[in-house]
Amino acid sequence: MKNGINQDGVQKINRVLIIRLLREAGSCSRADLARMSGLRPATITNIVNELKHIRLIREEGAINAGRGRNGVAISLDTSYYRVVGVRVSRKYFLAGLFDIAGNELESSRHEFAEGETPKERFGRIQEQIESIIEQVKEEKVVAIGIAIPGPFFRNRDSREEGFEFQDWPEIPIERLLKERFGVYVFVEHDANAGALGSYWQMNVGQEKMLVYFSAGQGIGAGFVNGGKLILGALGVAGEIGHMTVETNGILCKCGNYGCLEMYCSSTVLVNRVNKKLTKGNYSILKEGSDLDKIGKAARAGDKLTVAEYERECSYLGVGVVNIMNILNPDIVVIGDELARIFPETMKECVLKVVRDRMNPIVREHTDIHIVGDEEDMSLKGAAIVAIEGLLDEPIAFEWAEEQ
Amino acid sequence: MKNGINQDGVQKINRVLIIRLLREAGSCSRADLARMSGLRPATITNIVNELKHIRLIREEGAINAGRGRNGVAISLDTSYYRVVGVRVSRKYFLAGLFDIAGNELESSRHEFAEGETPKERFGRIQEQIESIIEQVKEEKVVAIGIAIPGPFFRNRDSREEGFEFQDWPEIPIERLLKERFGVYVFVEHDANAGALGSYWQMNVGQEKMLVYFSAGQGIGAGFVNGGKLILGALGVAGEIGHMTVETNGILCKCGNYGCLEMYCSSTVLVNRVNKKLTKGNYSILKEGSDLDKIGKAARAGDKLTVAEYERECSYLGVGVVNIMNILNPDIVVIGDELARIFPETMKECVLKVVRDRMNPIVREHTDIHIVGDEEDMSLKGAAIVAIEGLLDEPIAFEWAEEQ
DNA sequence: GAATTTAATTAAATCAATGAATTAAATATA
């Protein structure tokens, strides 16, 4: 247990709270912070001075609240600390540099080659991180966050060694990166990262519950409740791709029948469209089309492709309805490559299913967002995982040595 | 927000922590508490003295840890404070008296009559609470917890008025009971209460995630994560009865298709068995059998009944697998009347489905329990809801006035 | 029976937040 609180703990908790409030509020005065936190103005003065000193926050401009003296605008200081975010996918990886407000400063995409071994892939990821860190001059890189595909079994006793993920289970990412770059490293499941990423992106408070659907080659989800990820016993909560939506449905390679991801995923879409093409159905596409081409065809109005895409999105809608019934989230965000190819149609299909199948009171209290061509939520989330990790016990501020 | 912490907050948090540790540990020395909490022995001495003074904990016996001086055994003082728990069901209600360790001291069951109006029903519940409180002499009743059927929409702004539940949506239970009995009152959805009840019953720590399935006239669930209920946006998380398990399945009155509770619930069991009886299938049962009779027939080995029960339990198994994939709980508890009629068979069926359909790593880390003839988890949970409510901010210890 | 180990208490010290007074800077009013 070990969670009794003493003065050190109080200090840490209040400082982290102020940072979180500033992240949500964007910019506000000391007086605002006092009101939001319930702490006294004198305390806020102290905390602000300390956080300013270690360059976590800064003063910038003024806040006019009507009458009376203007407040000094305080916001996160995005000019000094940096985190590196990496999203590893099965066919490519993204790497980027972020400030501590979670803003992407730069990012790049790197394809994996067919024959590349896990070690070679990990080597290229490390080189890319190296090159990002080398470019940084005055600023200070304090952490690296990595989002990897699931299932990702967290070893609760020793985070250092005990993880595995598909294709390269033997590389202790966290330890190796920590040793090489000498900064804190946080590894997270990509859908969980996406959930934290969209939670920051949506800029909502702790009291809101958010579900992120990662609709890619498989279907995963991440849940943010009370500002924290719901991880489950082994850290594999969110494997919604293996939720049965047809009890006597198609046999999945996981051993279950009628799994959601047998009816809805970019893999299934590509396979089904190509199968129909082989059978000679009319389409502007040729056999052997990949997701990009299918996306273009769908956006161009190709009937076969649109029909298949709509079918998948409707199944996704059933998954969304199930999660709404099970968890009653305030916010649902759907992202990743299946969403990216045609977000407008996905939104229509999902909303239709939700309208048809969901209790109206619950439905009307749920915001549903599709992430199209904007930022990759799992990449952004990788950075957020690192930032949240730094703020979390027990290492808060240990990385920000005295100036 | 308003969650900055000062010295008062620290004191409250640490005292609540000690109570929670004692609840889990059952009985331990001051030194043990210091080790578990991370607080110093001197602090524990102070806290223990205060909590002893307000009769929340007591010294009882000694603890021999090998060599060295023996510790004094500390445990929750179950002799003074009392809470009343009430579970309201559609056809009956249970009411009981509990100590602050969540032990049931007495309870009774009261059937609702067919024609009884909501007000009459609520009147009888109040009389029963009155009679329980009257029996209590030296002890002190500090709170009432009520578990009611869902869906239960929590009004987050004003818990006083804004709830509704099926059949009697207009009675402001919380306010009326508070006014009449002058104690704290907490209302919770019955599956959520059941979840908290089994969480205490299982006596596991905060780090464990527990899911409780209330398998009765409908199927509901409650989720305990980090020692707290997952409530969702409107407090209706856990409506797993309306999770689709057959995308193109039976139309449910909720508007959705293929809802779990169309394939599995005591209502469905009774209807399906009686329908088969009408059609002349062989059975020891007669037409118009109720759940009691069906349960007896099943336990007596009546083939028709057993087959129907197994069918329902298998669907429940699909629901369990889905929840395991979605939330990855450490512990699954299945209770209520459908479980009660034949727990051994339910366990077999559910475990078979889980074995057949679930990822083995996750499966082996999940404990699955069926609650048979033991305590009603939602009744116990009603009491726990009250106790947890008292311990939660902001009212912790305000009810325990100075002795 | 003395040494060792563990438990629990006591009393002074620590230090994060607080309260009260003060300074600062805006608008409103005359």
Next chain:
DNA sequence: TATATTTAATTCATTGATTTAATTAAATTC
């Protein structure tokens, strides 16, 4: 323009829960 009012922010002595260090108490070991 001068003055009152309002809100923002700071200063510094005070508060009080936890801690530290020393002490007492009671068990086992040899």
